[in-house]
Amino acid sequence: MKDRIKNMSDIARTRMMLVIAVTVMFVIVYWGYIFGGRYLLFKDAGMDTICQFYPMYIHVIDSIKEGTLSLWNFEWGLGCDTLTRQEWIMDPCAWVIIGTGVVFGVETVKNMLLVMQFVKIMACALICFEFLKYYGASVRARFIASCLFAFNGWIMLWGQHYYFGMACVYLILLLLLVEKLIAxxxxxRAMKRYYLAVGITVALIFIYSVYFGYMIAIFTSVYTILRMIYVDGVKTLWHRLWPVIVTVVLGMLCAACMIVPYADIVLNVSTRVEGSLWHRLSQYLSLTYGMNYYKVLAGRIISDNTFGILGIDQKYYEFPQLSFSVLGAIVLPQAVWYGIIKDRNNVERRKWILRIVMLILMVAAVTVPMVGAIFNIGCESLVEGIPAMRFTYVLMPLMAVIYALFIDRCVERNDINRWLASAGVLFVILINYYAFRHYRLQYKWINIAIIxxxxxxxxxxxxxGKVRIMLGLLIAGACFEGYVTNNVRYTYDRTTECINSTDFHGRDTTHILEYLKEHDDSFYRVEKTYHDFSATGDSLLQxxxxxxxxxxxxxxSLKTFYEKMYPTEEYRYIKHDLDGALYDDAFAITNTKYILSWTKLDWDYLEEIYEYDGTYVYRNLHAGSIASLYYDGKEADRTSHFVRKTDACVEGSVDAKEDGTLMxxxxxRKGWNVYVDGVRQQIREYDYAFIATDIEAGQHTVVAKYENRLYVIGALLSLAGVVMFAGWVVKLC
Structure with a gap:
């Protein structure tokens, strides 16, 4: 073994040391999860993990085992297209998690979440190490900067949402391939294999996520153009650029099977992008951030936790995540000073100007609302008054470059500007003092440690007079920041009974649901005034x-329905504990036929039909069918019998007394088709959010199927893309 290590090249040994270093850092950061019995399932602001993602993994695993996986899912609210959650199930790490769950059981999921987090972090480190080579950074600088990149604030925080972390992996991989092409x-040298790799990577990115793929495409486009000009100037730019453009377009075409249907969801369905694109962008054109935003932004340069764990009015995740090191206030001014001010006469004018341009773009990305809006297709943020800021991971590779060059230029040469360094420390003290004065910090020791x-x-x-110790402090700071972000949190652990059970159905719910199936074969909806596992995820698990x-x-449309029919609820979070006295009509329209409760209910329209070990089952007297007949705009009948054949097919019979409307x-949603007596009908929106069609008097057989043709169109385009991409690669030979 020793001889084998001796025979390794310096780079190979450094890679091995990088793997060891990242592993040790991972153990430190996730100590409580590896040895303390904690799971990456959060009870606090990260509750999406337990309310959405984890239940969805379990649901997909069960659906695969039962052979019921479908393009439509009625177990998620009133129903939605499966592709609405594209990233959740198309993340390559999710494939491993789901595949492991199918083979070895769902109890493996909670542990595989941590394993896949390690895989993503390690991939980021190794790819970044190769990427930084093309900036002429030393091996030591690449080593340190890669460790910092692997544990950057975006991965540590948004990476807790599982699939988010993969965006960083794909981004740095694509940038590495761009650098290889330029070199x-x-x-x-022959470039065919790099074009092939770029096309495949682009396709995989958009298959994984159209949302993140869009951001990566915008950033990589700007990066590629500026980088090509930086390296070789403008004269040969188009000659070098157009093959890359063709390759990227063909790669996207290969992923059309995902892009086409998802684009329809984003542009025509999702409430995050309401109104016309121009209307959304024009709003942000005239928007300016408030002073509080910039104060928070300044603190986030140092740490995601400057204003407290779960601070900033509980918008812990939504504000920009810029933390690359708790020493950022020292490093970044030094990098700007040496890279732009002192190097003005030492580099070509073209390169000096491009450094300024890149710096301006980086600053504008988080300070100018329009830039954030463009990156997010005009999507709203969950923080009122600012566009979604989930794109800041695109800045992380540039931060790695800055830190690597800082290490080579300042640390290795022992050339630190003391005035700038002192100003940086003063800035850290002032911003933390502001946090002490204006925020109720639960853990002040975090701020003290940063200072x-x-x-x-x-x-x-x-x-x-030496600063090489700073290399160790950079690594220590990354471990500290990652540890705080992940461990000073409220999580589920081995003591949580419902998490460690393979039966997610909870107390008596399984028995009751089976009882209802035996006594009612129609398609109905169920609500509970309690939850067994997750307030909004029980339906996926059960x-x-x-x-x-x-x-x-x-x-x-659903947003409108919820706001009209559930006026006391925030539309994004329709909870399980609905007030029956207020929601009678809504329950009737949606055919919420059964209510389960651990306590007695005295709602007028409920009839107790069953009780099992302290759990009461009530039937809604006003709900009879998923179908409602309307005559002259007035509802008359809910007695039709409909059954759910599959998640994508509902059928039943209707006896219309006269010509009217069937809702x-x-x-x-585009893709739903209604067939009356085998004849496809024109459908329209009715009762705020539901499908309806005209119906003639008489008895009819009605079938509703989800047959989204956009999937077929996308698949055909993908097939064409694969053929064209193969031809393009052959042409490049």
């Missing part, structure tokens, strides 16, 4: 059709 062109780390750097430099849901990207309590 191959300079050295006049101490920064003072230590300048103190050591002043007393010894396989029943609910009304409750938690979704920030629901359709605009089915299925969310209106």
């Amino acid at each position: 191959a062109y300079q050295e006049q 101490v780390l920064n003072i230590a750097v300048i103190g050591i430099h002043y007393t010894t 396989n029943y059709a609910p009304v409750s849901m938690y979704c920030s990207t629901m359709s605009g 089915l309590a299925i969310p209106y």
Whole structure:
């Protein structure tokens, strides 16, 4: 073994050391999860993990085992297209998690979440190490910067939402391939394999997520153009650029099977992008951030936790995540000083100007609302008054470059500007003082530790004149920041009974749901005044059709329905504990036929039909069918009998007394077709959010099917894309 290590090249040994270092850092950061019995399932602001993602993984695993996986899902609120959650199930790490669950059982999921987090972090480190080579950084600088990139604030925080972390992996991989293409062109080497890799990577990115793929495409486009100009100038730009453009377009075409249907969801369905694109962008054009935003932004340069764990009015995740190191206030001014001010006469004018342009773009990305809006297709943020800021991961590779060059230029040469360093430490003290004064910090020791780390750097430099110790402090700071972000939190653990059970159906719910199936074969919805596992995820785990849901990207029509019919609820979070006295009409329209409760209910329209071990089952006297008949605009009948053949097919019979309108309590969505006596009908939106069609007097057989043709169109385009991409690669030979 020793001989094998001796025979390794310096780079190979460094890679091995990088793997060891990242593993040790991971153990430190996730100590409580590896040895303390905690799970990456959060009870606090990260509750999406338990309310949405984890239940969805279990649901998909069960659906695969039962052979019921479908393009439509009635177990998620009133129903939605499965592709609404594209990233959740198309993340390659999710495939591993789901596949492991199918083979070895759902109890493996909670542990595989941590394993996949390690895989993503390690991938980021190794790819970044190769990426930084093309900036001429030393091996030591690449090593340190790659460790910091692997544990950057975006991965540590948004990465807790599982699939988010994969965006960083794909981004740095695509940038690495761009650098290889540029280098191959300079050295006049064969580039076919790099074009092939770029096309495949682009396709995989958009298959994983159209949302993140869009952001990555915008950033990589700007990066590629500026980088090509930086390396070789403008004269040969188009000659080098157009093959890359063709490759990327063909890669996207290969992913059309996902892009086409998802684009329809984003542009025509999701409430995050209401109104016309121009209307949304024009709003942000005239928007300016308030002073509080910039104060928070300043604090986030240092740490995601400057204003407290779960601070900033509980918008912990939604504000920009810029933390790359708790020493950022020292490093970034030094990098700007040496890279732009001192190097003005030492580099070509073109390169100097491009450095300024890139700096301006980085700053504008988080300070100018329009830039954020463009990155997010005009999507609303969950923070009122600012566009969604989930794109800040695109800045992380640039931060890695800045830190690597800082290490080479300042640390290795022992050339630190003391005035700038002192100003940086003063900034850290002031911003943390502001946090002490204006925020109720639950853990003030975090802020104190950040101040101490920064003072230590300048103190050591002043007393010894050396700054190489800063390399160790950079790594220590990354471990500290990651540990705080992940461990000073409220999570589920091995003591949580419902998490450690393989039976997610909870107390008596399984028995009751089976009882209802035996006595009622129609399609009905169920609500509970309690939850066994997750306030909004029980339906996914227990396989029943609910009304409750938690979704920030629901359709605009459903949003209107919820706001009109559930006026006391925030539309993104329709909870399980609905007030029956207020929601009689809503329960009737949606055919919420059964209510389960651990306590007696005295709602006028409920009839107790069953009781099992302290759980009461009530039938809604006003709900009879998923179908409602309307004559002259007035509802007359809910007695039709409909059954759910599959998640994508509902059928039944209707006896219309006269010509009228048939409304089915299925969310209106392109792709649903209604057949009356075998003849396809024109459908329209009715009762705010549901599908309806005209019906003639008499008895009819009605079938509703989800047959989204956009999937077929997308699949055909993908097939064409694969053929064209193969031809393009052959042409490049």
